Amino acid sequence: MDIIIKENYQEISLAAASIIADLIRSKPDCVLGLATGSTPLGTYRELIRRHKEENLDFFKVKTFNLDEYQGIGIDLSKPYDQDRSAARFMHEELFKHINLQKENIYLPDGLARDMNNFCAWYEQEIVKAGGIDLQVLGIGSNGHWAFNEPGSSLSSRTRVQPLAQQTIDDNYESFYKKSGISKEAMPHFAVTLGIGTILESRHALMLANGEKKAAILAKALQGPVTSAITASAIQTHPGKVTVILDRAAAAKLK
Numbered sequence: 342m343d344i345i346i347k348e349n350y351q352e353i354s355l356a357a358a359s360i361i362a363d364l365i366r367s368k369p370d371c372v373l374g375l376a377t378g379s380t381p382l383g384t385y386r387e388l389i390r391r392h393k394e395e396n397l398d399f400f401k402v403k404t405f406n407l408d409e410y411q412g413i414g415i416d417l418s419k420p421y422d423q424d425r426s427a428a429r430f431m432h433e434e435l436f437k438h439i440n441l442q443k444e445n446i447y448l449p450d451g452l453a454r455d456m457n458n459f460c461a462w463y464e465q466e467i468v469k470a471g472g473i474d475l476q477v478l479g480i481g482s483n484g485h486w487a488f489n490e491p492g493s494s495l496s497s498r499t500r501v502q503p504l505a506q507q508t509i510d511d512n513y514e515s516f517y518k519k520s521g522i523s524k525e526a527m528p529h530f531a532v533t534l535g536i537g538t539i540l541e542s543r544h545a546l547m548l549a550n551g552e553k554k555a556a557i558l559a560k561a562l563q564g565p566v567t568s569a570i571t572a573s574a575i576q577t578h579p580g581k582v583t584v585i586l587d588r589a590a591a592a593k594l595k
């Protein structure tokens with residue numbers, strides 16, 4: 342596992358974008374696994390800049406997103422702050438600014454009628470695409486990877502998962518509060534890639550910044566591998582693993 346410690350969020354974002362851009366330039370039809378949340382925003386902004394200013398070409402790239410809230414779908418008729426779907430986040434923060442082809446964008450469908458069927462299909466599409474070359478990951482303050490909340494099996498596959506109270510509280514503070522949506526009205530379930538699925542990616546790129554993540558990161562990276570902290574599965578990832586942190590997030594590493 343390579344752990345890279347940067348001075349600040351901007352440097353994390355530049356380093357992560359460079360890893361992604363290098364992959365796209367060496368394998369133009371690569372498959373990216375993408376995450377939502379505040380952590381990868383800077384990385385996506387830098388990728389957009391490289392697309393616009395340095396001809397970084399996404400034409401043949403395929404993307405699979407990690408998760409989506411259940412019961413929610415993208416609704417472009419609403420203003421962005423009233424549409425809290427992960428799909429809308431990706432559209433606004435990355436997809437609409439680059440030349441990814443629509444048919445190459447895969448997103449978990451929070452509105453699927455038959456969720457079991459959908460989840461099985463999503464897994465199959467990842468396999469059909471040749472597997473995920475590079476999976477971008479954050480870490481939740483409770484140690485979750487995607488929405489694999491504490492207690493999720495470390496061999497889990499794509500499925501619907503109830504959200505932990507801490508995740509609901511964190512999402513409320515980060516995203517929902519400013520939309521005027523109450524905690525009760527927030528989604529309490531999500532469809533998420535499983536830990537087993539994430540571990541099949543060829544390269545896991547985990548990003549974290551800020552002191553809020555320091556304690557959980559030290560546990561995930563250097564504590565026992567446990568389903569109580571699903572990101573600790575990173576220690577068992579059989580492929581390449583890169584973790585990019587700022588000094589604040591790295592503060593509790595031994």
Ligand code: PGA
Pocket residue numbers: 377378379380381479480481482485486487515
């Ligand atoms: P964040 O979320 O990037 O908004 O901190 C991370 C996560 O929940 O995985």
